[in-house]
Amino acid sequence: MQIGPYRLAGRVLLAPMAGVTDRPFRTLCRQFGAALAPSEMLTADERLWSTRKSQRRMDHTGEAAPRVVQLAGSEPQVLADAARRNADLGAQIIDINMGCPAKKVCGKACGSALLRDEPLIGRILDAVVRSVDLPVTLKIRTGWDPSARNGVSVARLAERCGVQSLAVHGRTRADFYCGEAEYTTIREIKDAVRIPVIANGDIDGPEKARAVLALTGADAVMIGRASHGRPWIFRAVSAALAQVRAVPLTARETRAMILAHLESLYAFYGELLGVRIARKHLGWYLQALAAPEASRPILMAAGNTVTQFALAKNYLDAWVEGSADAAGKPQ
Numbered sequence: 001m002q003i004g005p006y007r008l009a010g011r012v013l014l015a016p017m018a019g020v021t022d023r024p025f026r027t028l029c030r031q032f033g034a035a036l037a038p039s040e041m042l043t044a045d046e047r048l049w050s051t052r053k054s055q056r057r058m059d060h061t062g063e064a065a066p067r068v069v070q071l072a073g074s075e076p077q078v079l080a081d082a083a084r085r086n087a088d089l090g091a092q093i094i095d096i097n098m099g100c101p102a103k104k105v106c107g108k109a110c111g112s113a114l115l116r117d118e119p120l121i122g123r124i125l126d127a128v129v130r131s132v133d134l135p136v137t138l139k140i141r142t143g144w145d146p147s148a149r150n151g152v153s154v155a156r157l158a159e160r161c162g163v164q165s166l167a168v169h170g171r172t173r174a175d176f177y178c179g180e181a182e183y184t185t186i187r188e189i190k191d192a193v194r195i196p197v198i199a200n201g202d203i204d205g206p207e208k209a210r211a212v213l214a215l216t217g218a219d220a221v222m223i224g225r226a227s228h229g230r231p232w233i234f235r236a237v238s239a240a241l242a243q244v245r246a247v248p249l250t251a252r253e254t255r256a257m258i259l260a261h262l263e264s265l266y267a268f269y270g271e272l273l274g275v276r277i278a279r280k281h282l283g284w285y286l287q288a289l290a291a292p293e294a295s296r297p298i299l300m301a302a303g304n305t306v307t308q309f310a311l312a313k314n315y316l317d318a319w320v321e322g323s324a325d326a327a328g329k330p331q
Helices: 023-031 052-057 076-088 111-116 118-131 151-161 184-192 206-216 233-241 251-269 271-288 293-301 305-322
Strands: 012-014 068-072 093-098 136-141 165-169 197-200 220-223
Touching: 012 023, 012 233, 023 251, 068 076, 076 093, 076 118, 093 111, 093 118, 111 118, 111 136, 118 136, 118 151, 136 151, 151 165, 151 184, 165 184, 184 197, 184 206, 197 206, 206 220, 206 233, 220 233, 251 271, 251 305, 271 293, 271 305, 293 305
Parallel strands: 012 220, 068 093, 093 136, 136 165, 165 197, 197 220
Antiparallel strands: none
């Protein structure tokens, strides 16, 4: 798949997720074959960029190209200025968020709330595309609610404005993450535009990815929640789409990968925040490894990075020893 000058190495992308797709996790997913890994959503309001949270979200040190910055906002000129500033800071693709369903985002007329105002969408996209000499991409939902499913008209508008790829989550804003994603609208969008279309929503493994691509005709798939605690999913899905066999991680490789992820989180966030962020990922890893419920409270209660890492290592050492010939296959 081609986005501007960038020929992606695969058809499986990481979805941008606030509070999840920080630089350590993006780097890990890229190592497992994610062809693209956008940043966490960054506000377009430059007055808020001095906060530590925004500074971390703008940190792309050492990331593989192309580096994607996702911006959220509702004012065309503010978004255009933010795009230009991030281009100066090293962004290689600017992605505009019109898909986030969170109340605090939609309450500011950002994210998927913009789907209710197509003229404003046009002004935003036109301003951003004109402001930078970089590919501009867009992430949307299928509409505001099932009675106003306007994904096709928004896609056509985006293409006219010069957007170079479109990721579509197969739910409306009213659906949040409830029920099953629907892909019919994504298929209609793909039929309506010539730019690359990326299907998103409930893609949790190779079989689902193949089925969604066959149904929608999309150019690629985007994986979000199914990557929590399972960054190896990108290798499995990429291999399946390429019709080659993916060699599963051994238990020892899984242990090493999880411990390295913890260390990268500690280095990125520091002591106090590092242990909290790592706790979330540890919970997902334990779920993916089908860890007994009794083992979780101790790991989750660790109050500092040294204790947390030691407890995680002890648990994973025992898990490796309990895995037949240390060749466990995390799911």
